[in-house]
Amino acid sequence: MATELFDKIAVIGIGLIGGSIALAARRGGLARQIVAADHNAEYAATANRLKLVDHCGTDLAAACADADLVIVCTPVGACGAVAETIAPHLKKGCIVCDVGSVKQAVIEAMKPHIPPGVHYVPAHPLAGTERSGPEAGFAELFDGRWTILTPLPDGDAGAVDKVETFWKGLGSNVERLDSADHDRVLAITSHLPHLIAYTIVGTADDLGGDLDAEVLHFAASGFRDFTRVAASDPTMWRDIFLNNREAVLDVLARFQEDLFYLQRAIRRGEGDKLFDLFKRSRDLRRTLVHLNQA
Amino acid sequence: MATELFDKIAVIGIGLIGGSIALAARRGGLARQIVAADHNAEYAATANRLKLVDHCGTDLAAACADADLVIVCTPVGACGAVAETIAPHLKKGCIVCDVGSVKQAVIEAMKPHIPPGVHYVPAHPLAGTERSGPEAGFAELFDGRWTILTPLPDGDAGAVDKVETFWKGLGSNVERLDSADHDRVLAITSHLPHLIAYTIVGTADDLGGDLDAEVLHFAASGFRDFTRVAASDPTMWRDIFLNNREAVLDVLARFQEDLFYLQRAIRRGEGDKLFDLFKRSRDLRRTLVHLNQA
Numbered sequence: 001m002a003t004e005l006f007d008k009i010a011v012i013g014i015g016l017i018g019g020s021i022a023l024a025a026r027r028g029g030l031a032r033q034i035v036a037a038d039h040n041a042e043y044a045a046t047a048n049r050l051k052l053v054d055h056c057g058t059d060l061a062a063a064c065a066d067a068d069l070v071i072v073c074t075p076v077g078a079c080g081a082v083a084e085t086i087a088p089h090l091k092k093g094c095i096v097c098d099v100g101s102v103k104q105a106v107i108e109a110m111k112p113h114i115p116p117g118v119h120y121v122p123a124h125p126l127a128g129t130e131r132s133g134p135e136a137g138f139a140e141l142f143d144g145r146w147t148i149l150t151p152l153p154d155g156d157a158g159a160v161d162k163v164e165t166f167w168k169g170l171g172s173n174v175e176r177l178d179s180a181d182h183d184r185v186l187a188i189t190s191h192l193p194h195l196i197a198y199t200i201v202g203t204a205d206d207l208g209g210d211l212d213a214e215v216l217h218f219a220a221s222g223f224r225d226f227t228r229v230a231a232s233d234p235t236m237w238r239d240i241f242l243n244n245r246e247a248v249l250d251v252l253a254r255f256q257e258d259l260f261y262l263q264r265a266i267r268r269g270e271g272d273k274l275f276d277l278f279k280r281s282r283d284l285r286r287t288l289v290h291l292n293q294a
Numbered sequence: 295m296a297t298e299l300f301d302k303i304a305v306i307g308i309g310l311i312g313g314s315i316a317l318a319a320r321r322g323g324l325a326r327q328i329v330a331a332d333h334n335a336e337y338a339a340t341a342n343r344l345k346l347v348d349h350c351g352t353d354l355a356a357a358c359a360d361a362d363l364v365i366v367c368t369p370v371g372a373c374g375a376v377a378e379t380i381a382p383h384l385k386k387g388c389i390v391c392d393v394g395s396v397k398q399a400v401i402e403a404m405k406p407h408i409p410p411g412v413h414y415v416p417a418h419p420l421a422g423t424e425r426s427g428p429e430a431g432f433a434e435l436f437d438g439r440w441t442i443l444t445p446l447p448d449g450d451a452g453a454v455d456k457v458e459t460f461w462k463g464l465g466s467n468v469e470r471l472d473s474a475d476h477d478r479v480l481a482i483t484s485h486l487p488h489l490i491a492y493t494i495v496g497t498a499d500d501l502g503g504d505l506d507a508e509v510l511h512f513a514a515s516g517f518r519d520f521t522r523v524a525a526s527d528p529t530m531w532r533d534i535f536l537n538n539r540e541a542v543l544d545v546l547a548r549f550q551e552d553l554f555y556l557q558r559a560i561r562r563g564e565g566d567k568l569f570d571l572f573k574r575s576r577d578l579r580r581t582l583v584h585l586n587q588a
Contacts, residue, residue: 130579188498189517196490199556201575203549204482223483225519231579234572238565245560252557255497256550262493263546266539271532278528281495285424285525 004032005166010067011036012060012082014047015233016128017099018073019137021170022053027139028169037063038134046134061089069166072098072110077239080109092117095159097166099125101186101236103150103179105243111152119159122150124182125172126190130231143171150179187247191240192255195248197229198237298326299460304361305330306354306376308341309527310422311393312367313431316347318464321433331357332428340428355383363460366392366404371533374403386411389453391460393419395480395530397444397473399537405446413453416444418476419466420484424525437465444473481541485534486549489542491523492531 009031011018015038022034036056038044047056057063064070064086072082079098090096096118100106103122114120127145129136147167151160164174177185204223241248265273303325305312309332316328330350332338341350351357358364358380366376373392384390390412394400397416408414421439423430441461445454458468471479498517535542559567 184501188494188501192497193494193517193520195556196494196553198572198575199553200482200487200490200549201578202571203486203545203552205574205578206552207478207482207545207548223487225523226487227575227579229519230572230575232572232576234569234576237572238569241560241568242563242565245563248560249557251497251501252553252560254501255494256553258497258500259490259493259546259550262489263543266535266542266546269536269539271536274535275528275532277496278492278524278526278531280499281492281521281524282526282528284495284499285521 004030005162005169006031006068008033008035008067008069010063010070011053012038012063012070012072012086013074013078014038014043014052014056014134014137015073016132016134016136016141017125018071019047019050019052019134020127020139020141021071021073021099022047023137023139024142024170025166028171030166030169031069035063035067043134050134050137052134052137060085064089064094066091067094069163070094070096072096072100075233075236075239076100076102076106076243077235079106080113083110083113087113087115087118090115090118093119095119095121095163097121097123097163099123100243101190101240102244103148103182107150107152107179119156120152121155121160121163122152122179123163123167124148124150124186125167125170127172128232130228132233132236140171142167145172147172147174148182149174149176150182151176183244183247184251187244188251191244191248192251194229194232194237195241195252196255197226201227201230298324299456299463300325300362302327302329302361302363304357304364305347306332306357306364306366306380307368307372308332308337308346308350308428308431309367310426310428310430310435311419312365313341313344313346313428314421314433314435315365315367315393315464316341317431317433318436319460322463322465324460324463325363329357329361337428344428344431346428346431354379358383358388360385361388363457364388364390366390366394369527369530369533370394370396370400370537371529373400374407377404377407381407381409381412384409384412387413389413389415389457391415391417391457393417394537395484395534396538397442397476401444401446401473413450414446415449415454415457416446416473417457417461418442418444418480419461419464421466422526424522426527426530434465436461439466441466441468442476443468443470444476445470477538477541478544481538482545485538485542486545488523488526488531489535489546490549491520495521495524 011022014036034053036053037060041058044056044058074082107122125142125147127141167174305316308330328347330347331354335352338350338352368376401416419441421435461468
């Protein structure tokens, strides 16, 4: 086999995403050495027990020493502080990557700390499950999914190409987008759906109390899908909403308008308006299935 | 083997639900003869080709002749007209069942047509997929799911017991509820989730046009679950919303209030409020998993 893509990779934050990256990188033979670090000592111990990496400690800076690639896999709200902590320990030529679900705010938080001679390539793998923590990681998480790179306008082209090769090596398809476009696309396809799923599960729980009936007992199919979405990590999602505020508020306003349109149609008994929208959504779903993204 | 529960069953409307009932009834040996009828000649032909029943025609009344159990599996909006059509052809002692996702409106539409000596037992199996039509039917659809019976206050107790035995024979768990309670529970656990899923898919499509970006191309996990829900049969869902209007409008108003509460928290950067709700929803999901309904 040819030389590995990187000599040493450091994964900072060893949860579902970090753990899966480590396992997929090993599967792909992408590095000679893979280490990790997590402030959470329990996570670090679990990562060692499960042998997700060659070694996982709790000292973020120490893990980064001599690394050729550092991937920051913490919740979005912690990315800036992590970049500040590890910055003095990054070697010249090192590539720093993140996996944040929000790109503009993460770039704003991390970029000022990246030292000269180190290359920062923002990335976001569109992959995940409702589970979290190191036990949730698995090597196949990125297979056939999309990873979006949002390269900095003044970023190093060679580093971006290398990161693209890396994510493809993890099993992912790779696309490049402007960071603002990324944040708007994700606001509608991921952030708003999660917000709504969290909301409706709470609404149902309140109503269950009022009804004094076992609402959850009879959770039908639509609701089950929603609760699955609402099972995701609360800290991660709080950070996403706080850090993609403008885009989320924009799509939320559009959604509210559309929902009020349907509410009005229901109140007025306008079946044709309901049917037209339902049919259009079903057709759209078929397009998705065709695109193999459903 | 003992005598079958029914001599002849007639399934009126041979789509996903009707087809699955026929297959599950045969699997369970619940009837000597199972026939069906559907106004849609193409559906009837498909049902015959796939041998879902002993025979499927397009004459609803003819199919009901001599039947001991007639199950009306048409969209909710058609139940009243179907009851009117078949009523004169029902034999004394026959049991009529429906599978409507709304109970109060369906009872109101069907009950006046049920002749003396015929027993009407309203039912709603909480089972389905996003597919529709006779090809979508399969014998295992009801296995381990809930079917809710909403017996009429003046209904025949023996007929209700027999219908309960029937649904259990199809693989389902059975619970009895008041029809008004049923409609409120379903409004929050099924109808509202579907309305929201349809809405957000439409909102995303509009935004996709505005963004001139391939929004759907990058459909992330939350959105995929929503589009799956939004792929359900448009006619069936239009009828549900028109026929469970008050309960849907009530839970929709509660949901809007809760969503505005989160919207306000996002705008004001109140991370603790977001975290608290997200955590609560995740805990609720765990309860559901524990109940084996997720």
